[in-house]
Amino acid sequence: MTELAANDPLPKPKRDLAPILLPIALALAMIPLVGSTSSWVTLTVASLAMGMMIFIMASGLTLVFGLMDVLNFGHGAFIAVGAYIGTLILLPFAAAMQADSLLANLAVLVPAILLAMAVSGALGLVVERVLILPVYGQHLKQILMTTGGLIVAEQTMYAIWGPAIIPLPLPASLRGSFILGDVAIAKYRVLAMLVGLAVFIAIQLVLNRSKIGLLIRAGVENREMVEALGYRIRRLFLGVFMTGSALAGLGGVMWALYREQVHASMSDDLTVLIFIVVIIGGLGSIGGCFIGAILVAMVANYGGFLVPKLALVSNILLMVAILMWRPRGLYAVTSR
Amino acid sequence: MTDLLKLSGVHTHIGRYHILQGIDLVVPQGQTTMLLGRNGAGKTTSLRTIMGLWQASSGEITLAGERIEARTTPDIARLGVGYVPESMAVFSDLTVKENLVLAARDGPLDDKQLDWIFGFFPALRRFWLSRAGSLSGGQKQMLSIARAIVEPRKLLLIDEPTKGLAPAIVMALIECLKEIKRKGATILLVEQNFFAARELGDHVLVMDNGTIVHRGEMAALAADVPLQERLLGLSLEAHQ
């Protein structure tokens, strides 16, 4: 039995740090280009805030793909649905929202967010059962079905809420900025960063510390073997799908407040950004999705400041550059 | 002696290919049954069909008196079937420990069972917190087998455990499987390595072209060189 107990030390798996360093390097490289420190800080904070919101919206999409090889082209609809559902509470209680008391604001904001997440999650249940289950394992039909779902969802929202843009002002206590010397940091951006970070940490904890998380990670790699161990992966998948939809709803409310408006087609541009994030992060990788979201937001913000005309195009360039470097995204998920 | 697993008239199609063409076999309780045959004879497909990973297009599969051919893979696993696939399929992103935690479906890992496993797979203890992806091929195979026996199972389906391993590791693995046998496990073992088959098998089934072409005692086949040559195209003598 000596061969089995061979004493050669196991090579420590190298932590792949390059993708993590990428946004840091990008931010540092921008200091001389942007020029003024205060603008740089503002842009960097804006990037991080926007990146976190995009991450919240994209995280579900990447996990759903990783776990079940399902790509929901209608994912963006959950974002708009979340935003609209949020307005159901935010608008009637506008007075409490405009009261200059953080507590009063939160008393409206928190239920609004919870309701938005609940409705988006429930919609996720319907979408999974009705649109995805019947075409399971057929990519082409999946794309078509979920695109059809997107059309129907957008049209239904127009029918219910009308085609007009609904203004959605920020709560009083989240307006304005923290002033540090000559640097102004918008309060809402700080909140967005905190929420995004909290979601990221929560997802990481679940994935790494809970049995459900182990199952998700195992399922991303080999769903057949997870089933052979006696776990019903379809239920797990449904849970992940609903969670991803609920997170998209959360992101929707946050984005609507960030832009201070709601519109049924608000998800169109976001869908493109989210796809870019998910591709460059590596389909199925939460860490990659996180870094990808920050990168995309940085390119949008720094790019918008330096070369305003190239804002969206620069994201394509980013995607091309990253796929040249790593053809399967920053963190390629094993076995796919 | 009762039969734990029984297949009668099982056919399996994969796409438009007719792979299993009427399989009849029994796996007796508490014994090791070898499933031999050339590449492409349908051995792996047989195991996958039992496990529900391919759907049998017709025929009956009975496990401990229950019909399972229409059940899903998780249900079949929950009836007490452990599966060690040909590709080992360890979750390489997870640690050794996490792999085994998942395999222990019904609760926390049982220390006594773990100690028993560490007894013949000491490497698993050493690399307890390492990523399974960084293990060597032999160690991955051990982890894959350990996953199947970390909780008591009625039946173990093991697909070519010695494939691609160095001869010394193969010998060690055979010892481990013997140890598992001594604990009273029922095993259906696919094997290309005739030496391993002779060491481990009580009964033997030989497949060719999607059917069983020979069934009998392992010892009898091991002693009959002309029969080996006819069935497997090789003899034990030539192989050694």
Place this chain on the structure above:
Amino acid sequence: MMLLSGDPPRSRVLTIVLLVIILALAATPFIFPGAKAMNVAAKICIFAALVASYDLLLGYTGTVSFAHTMFYGIGSYAIAIALYTMGPNWGAVATGIVIGLPLAALLALAIGLFSLRVAAIFFAMITLAVASAFQVLASQMSWLTGGEDGRSFQLPDLLRPGTVLIPKSLIGFEFNGRTLTFYLVFVASTLMILALLRVVNSPFGRVLQAIRENRFRAEALGFRTVFHLTYANCLAALVAASAGILNALWLRYAGPDTSLSFSIMLDILLMVVIGGMGTIYGAIIGAAIFILAQNYLQSLMGVASKAAGEAGLPLLPGLLHPDRWLLWLGLLFIASVYFFPTGVVGRLRSGRAGKTSDAAH
């Protein structure tokens, strides 16, 4: 038979429906001489060709591209910008064509080489991103494209409504420059569809279908799949750009809403799926159904919506509002993907047993 490249409709009902559509289109100028009918007919012709070119990708190679309107837009804008800057002469038309078509093909080549190596799902996402970037680019380069307003332009004299070629007294209706433009659109669209039929029934088309069925096997058989897919992508882009040229010529205008927006992409998807993927003929049916619905279903829905409103039903007036016609087509789309993935053409063909084995999947 020669004309149809040995791939006839293979269903009596389908043949009749197609003949009715084509004859109605051809006869539009003298049966329904109104401006609206002519617009609808021209749009059906243009979209039939555009959708057929998309079918080459979706139905015959199984790749989903969201960048098809980009090529359509390139054709539209090329001709519009040329005629706008060079004035209404034939040199400008030629310039637009000579610049627009190669540009579309080159872009298709670049996208293909970059992203057709990867899985279908990647390709769909990447084309979506590229198309949306192109849209932003087009609206930002307003010095060239006119931005959100687009570019209106004059056609050469021969194609203007004021140019009477055959007076009404001679044939019962006036054959003017506008009529000529209509027939230009009609003939060009027909030729493109016939050419696509030829392509999909050529050995090349069969390789595409083999790739759709099983890419690994096709590769194992020695076909360079990336080459074939890229080539198909370029062909589809060329036809789409040509359809865009016709569209701009007909409208005398090119702008983001008429030639580049994402909703046109969704329209194309709806048409190809409802008509029937992998059939080419489905494009004609799909375009006819969709554009007729777009133009005439709405007034029907307006009546229904009003009735529902008067009956005091909740939500229904909103759902039946004329602007919500896309909602119902979206539901029809999902139902077609689910219940009859071979679309109208597949349905009609399956009426004749045993003849549908090679219809799309």
